[in-house]
Amino acid sequence: MKLLFLYYNLMNLYGEIGNMRVLERHLRDQGLEITIVGKTLGDELDFSQYDFVYAASGTERSQKVALRHLLQYRDSLAQAIERGVPMLFTGNSFEMLGSSITDANGTQHQGLGTLPFTTTEQGQTRYVTDAIATCELIEAPVVGFVNKCSICEGISSPLFHLSMGCGNTPDTQEEGLYYRSLLGTHLIGPLLVKNPALMEWMVNRIGERQEGFSYRPKRYEYEEKAYLATYTALRERLPENKK
Amino acid sequence: MKTSFLILLCKLLRLAGKMVGKGSSLPGRVILKLDPNILQKIKLPEQIVAVTGSNGKTSTVEMIAHVLQSNGKKVAYNKEGSNQIEGVTTFLLNDCTLSGKVKSDLILMESDERFARHTFRHFTPTHYVITNLYRDQMTRNGHPEWVYDIVGESIHDGTHLVLNADDPLVSCFGLGRKNVTWFGVDRLPFSTDRNTSLYNDGRYCPNCKAPMEYDYYHYNHIGSYHCTQCELHRNDTAYTVTDASLEDSYIVINGKYRIDLSFSGIYHFYNTLATFAICNLLGVSGEDIVSSLNRYTMKSGRIVNFTAGEKEGTLLTSKHENSISYDQSIRVAVQDKRDTTVTVIVDAISRKYYTSETSWLWDIDFELLAADSVKEIILTGRYCNDLAVRFSYCGIAPEKIHVIEDIGEAVTYMKDHAPGYQYVITCFSDKDKFLDKVERRTEE
Numbered sequence: 001m002k003l004l005f006l007y008y009n010l011m012n013l014y015g016e017i018g019n020m021r022v023l024e025r026h027l028r029d030q031g032l033e034i035t036i037v038g039k040t041l042g043d044e045l046d047f048s049q050y051d052f053v054y055a056a057s058g059t060e061r062s063q064k065v066a067l068r069h070l071l072q073y074r075d076s077l078a079q080a081i082e083r084g085v086p087m088l089f090t091g092n093s094f095e096m097l098g099s100s101i102t103d104a105n106g107t108q109h110q111g112l113g114t115l116p117f118t119t120t121e122q123g124q125t126r127y128v129t130d131a132i133a134t135c136e137l138i139e140a141p142v143v144g145f146v147n148k149c150s151i152c153e154g155i156s157s158p159l160f161h162l163s164m165g166c167g168n169t170p171d172t173q174e175e176g177l178y179y180r181s182l183l184g185t186h187l188i189g190p191l192l193v194k195n196p197a198l199m200e201w202m203v204n205r206i207g208e209r210q211e212g213f214s215y216r217p218k219r220y221e222y223e224e225k226a227y228l229a230t231y232t233a234l235r236e237r238l239p240e241n242k243k
Numbered sequence: 244m245k246t247s248f249l250i251l252l253c254k255l256l257r258l259a260g261k262m263v264g265k266g267s268s269l270p271g272r273v274i275l276k277l278d279p280n281i282l283q284k285i286k287l288p289e290q291i292v293a294v295t296g297s298n299g300k301t302s303t304v305e306m307i308a309h310v311l312q313s314n315g316k317k318v319a320y321n322k323e324g325s326n327q328i329e330g331v332t333t334f335l336l337n338d339c340t341l342s343g344k345v346k347s348d349l350i351l352m353e354s355d356e357r358f359a360r361h362t363f364r365h366f367t368p369t370h371y372v373i374t375n376l377y378r379d380q381m382t383r384n385g386h387p388e389w390v391y392d393i394v395g396e397s398i399h400d401g402t403h404l405v406l407n408a409d410d411p412l413v414s415c416f417g418l419g420r421k422n423v424t425w426f427g428v429d430r431l432p433f434s435t436d437r438n439t440s441l442y443n444d445g446r447y448c449p450n451c452k453a454p455m456e457y458d459y460y461h462y463n464h465i466g467s468y469h470c471t472q473c474e475l476h477r478n479d480t481a482y483t484v485t486d487a488s489l490e491d492s493y494i495v496i497n498g499k500y501r502i503d504l505s506f507s508g509i510y511h512f513y514n515t516l517a518t519f520a521i522c523n524l525l526g527v528s529g530e531d532i533v534s535s536l537n538r539y540t541m542k543s544g545r546i547v548n549f550t551a552g553e554k555e556g557t558l559l560t561s562k563h564e565n566s567i568s569y570d571q572s573i574r575v576a577v578q579d580k581r582d583t584t585v586t587v588i589v590d591a592i593s594r595k596y597y598t599s600e601t602s603w604l605w606d607i608d609f610e611l612l613a614a615d616s617v618k619e620i621i622l623t624g625r626y627c628n629d630l631a632v633r634f635s636y637c638g639i640a641p642e643k644i645h646v647i648e649d650i651g652e653a654v655t656y657m658k659d660h661a662p663g664y665q666y667v668i669t670c671f672s673d674k675d676k677f678l679d680k681v682e683r684r685t686e687e
């Protein structure tokens with residue numbers, strides 16, 4: 001199976017390479033043969049070749065350059081999304097999927113237009129916060145961290161419901177987007193590493209693409225303990241749990 | 244309210260604060276409430292030097308102050324690390340006569356890169372030293388380009404910039420500017436042709452995002468580079484490390500000023516070089532700078548030698564959420580060819596704010612610890628399991644790695660079982676949790 005790490009050397013701001021390193025091992029643990037392909041600016045893209053697509057966070061300026069490049073391949077990407085290829089877009093990479101991104105100077109950049117939402121950045125404040133979220137994909141709450149300077153409006157199918165963190169707009173608890181097998185979220189960093197249940201969900205979605213796949217349960221002791229340590233620490237900080 | 248009264252009030256508050264061991268930001272905060280424009284009403288010295296950057300600014304400010312003071316200048320500086328506007332106000336008013344004149348010849352300030360735009364609304368530095376911009380505390384800083392924009396807002400046209408030519412992002416501050424002095428390190432034996440870090444923030448030009456090319460790297464994205472599209476390139480340097488040795492801990496500046504350092508590390512080379520450059524620009528001769536800096540021991544005590552039971556060791560203070568500072572500490576540990584045990588502690592990610600963010604662990608080159616000389620690894624603190632996950636991708640045999648959440652138990656294990664010389668890598672926020680359980684010997 002081929003996994004694509006898109007803009008691996010441009011959009012990897014928050015240790016997000018961790019997602020790919022750990023995902024690769026977990027898929028191999030399922031007996032799957034895995035090749036990771038890195039593509040970046042200047043490369044030709046053909047999304048029909050991949051069983052999984054990952055894109056991560058970049059600076060606001062890097063994101064605009066990536067977007068300009070990716071616009072050439074929007075149809076190929078849109079088709080892969082419609083076919084249900086599993087994809088994960090963390091941080092501001094998922095903003096590219098909308099119809100436009102307006103930067104802090106007020107310049108509007110055309111988006112891929114895959115989904116009908118818009119993004120607006122500002123240059124004064126960043127929304128930085130730990131996050132706890134739930135989603136319909138898995139039972140366990142998800143932990144993570146938001147680090148962004150943008151708001152996204154018009155997302156009709158959010159991925160997460162937050163009990164801590166900053167949503168697509170500051171006044172909502174709805175976060176990210178979920179469409180077919182595409183997950184987009186501003187929970188940055190190695191999200192799959194931090195959330196073993198979400199990792200398992202993703203491993204299943206990718207594995208299912210191979211005929212005859214059935215999930216073999218496997219324990220990842222340190223990942224599970226790390227998740228519990230973070231979840232416990234964050235839960236204590238929820239307003240209803242503070243003494 | 245009268246300025247002289249506010250100055251007196253500030254001095255009294257500072258004195259009272261010192262008696263109860265309180266920090267230095269409170270008096271400034273009170274005074275700024277009473278008169279937000281107080282800093283524009285006092286007479287400042289002719290030279291105002293600001294130092295900013297992701298790493299090394301505290302050490303650099305300490306060394307600059309030391310050189311200037313030992314060469315007869317009266318320096319007002321915020322040595323307590325109170326680098327926000329309130330702290331700056333406290334230290335300036337504290338140094339004022341009641342008629343509102345700052346007594347020192349020169350103001351030297353460490354400027355928190357995030358707050359520079361607020362501080363320099365009140366007064367303008369004559370010299371601005373910018374050491375580097377890296378991935379640092381991104382949970383509050385966002386990312387280096389975000390910090391670049393904020394620092395950029397604080398730079399005034401008349402300010403003389405003293406910039407690290409080897410850092411492409413810092414070099415952008417010099418684009419289209421004349422009043423810039425550049426410093427940098429020539430290609431040396433430890434330089435590499437390829438980027439050896441886990442990420443490369445020099446891959447694309449920070450000015451135009453076209454690919455960049457490097458002649459060599461010193462570490463991470465620090466080195467000699469040029470953009471393939473725009474004019475950004477490493478500038479010729481007026482102050483240059485032309486020779487240096489990591490093993491013998493010395494640098495030579497401009498081919499003739501040799502400075503022996505009390506501890507090694509390329510980091511420290513840059514801090515020393517920046518110190519040399521600004522002090523020379525301020526009129527201290529090269530010879531005098533050399534004699535002040537030779538074998539100078541930092542007061543900030545980032546390197547602590549300790550004894551744990553029968554074991555000897557060194558704690559290397561690094562910064563959580565700052566992969567480059569970790570990389571530097573790891574290099575120190577693996578340069579030691581004796582048998583070693585390396586302990587990494589991540590317990591509280593910051594002492595100033597709360598977060599559980601551990602993404603930065605994936606940016607640190609822990610892979611270097613797969614070196615033969617490293618016999619065992621101890622991972623401890625609340626986030627020891629995050630460390631354990633990360634370390635399971637470093638090519639280190641699992642039986643070498645000991646994951647012990649409780650720091651006290653980890654110390655017991657170290658005393659009883661850990662082989663060789665001990666290196667402990669952790670942050671200010673966590674170092675005393677370890678040092679309180681062992682015997683401190685010397686600090687550098």
Ligand SMILES: [Zn+2]
Pocket residue numbers: 448449450451452453470471472473474475
């Ligand atoms: Zn360029």
